[in-house]
Amino acid sequence: DAMVIQNPRYQVTQFGKPVTLSCSQTLNHNVMYWYQQKSSQAPKLLFHYYDKDFNNEADTPDNFQSRRPNTSFCFLDIRSPGLGDAAMYLCATSRDRPSNEQFFGPGTRLTVL
Amino acid sequence: AQTVTQSQPEMSVQEAETVTLSCTYDTSESDYYLFWYKQPPSRQMILVIRQEAYKQQNATENRFSVNFQKAAKSFSLKISDSQLGDAAMYFCAYRSSNTDKLIFGTGTRLQVFP
Structure with a gap:
């Protein structure tokens, strides 16, 4: 089945230790998104790629970066995680822009010790 | 800036009954899209229904319908003949016509009792 895959599902890191979260998709969609969802809060868009074109949200901290080496993969890098970065990170894709439907992965829950 | 509000953190319904989840939003735009997404426990979010403004x-x-009141900026979701598999977190979301950005509400957790 075509899908959006996120690895790992659970990630534990230490305060200040860089961490990378991975997302892959078999849908061959042009657009890939990263959302941050803190406990009891709404998912919040961090950034998205349209093909290789990177679009950063104005309020996304510099600590968060992303890479998309090819159509299938997208990575979220947190350079120096703080306790406030503990959250669920959701990857999503859409076929094109603007998106009538976004397809989500199961998320990676990040714990910062 | 646009905002989405879901005022019901939790709702419950008995199997086979009907339940309505509320959502209001604030925008100055006239052209936009509204969505309801479902997030089952430990599973990915999926689109339930979409409305063009x-x-x-x-x-x-199917069993899901919306009551879209544009003037009131209200977008409620009605689930008829509720099933145990409907138990999930439901998110209301807004998208401007000229962007990809989804703006989500904080969600409503729906419990379905047999």
């Missing part, structure tokens, strides 16, 4: 007719998908 320029359409007056309320969207329907």
Whole structure:
């Protein structure tokens, strides 16, 4: 089945230790998104790629970066995680822009010790 | 800036009954899209239903329907003949017509009792 895959599902890191979260998709969609969802809060868009074109949200901290080496993969890098970065990170894709439907992965829950 | 508000953190319904989840939003735009997404426990979020603001007719998908009141900026989801598999977190979301950005509400957790 075509899908959006996120690895790992659970990630534990230490305060200040860089961490990378991975997302892959078999849908061959042009657009890939990263959302941050803190406990009891709404998912919040961090950034998205349209093909290789990177679009950063104005309020996304510099600590968060992303890479998309090819159509299938997208990575979220947190350079120096703080306790406030503990959250669920959701990857999503859409076929094109603007998106009538976004397809989500199961998320990676990040714990910062 | 646009905002989405879901005032019901939790709702419950008995199997086979009907439940309505509320959502209001704030925008100065006239052209936009509204969505309801479902997030089952430990599973990915999936689209339930979508409404284009320029359409007056309320969207329907099987047991799921919306009540879209544009003037009131209200977008409620009605689930008929509730099933145990409907238990999930439900998110209301807004998208401007010229962007990809989804703006989500904080969600409503729906419990379904047998």
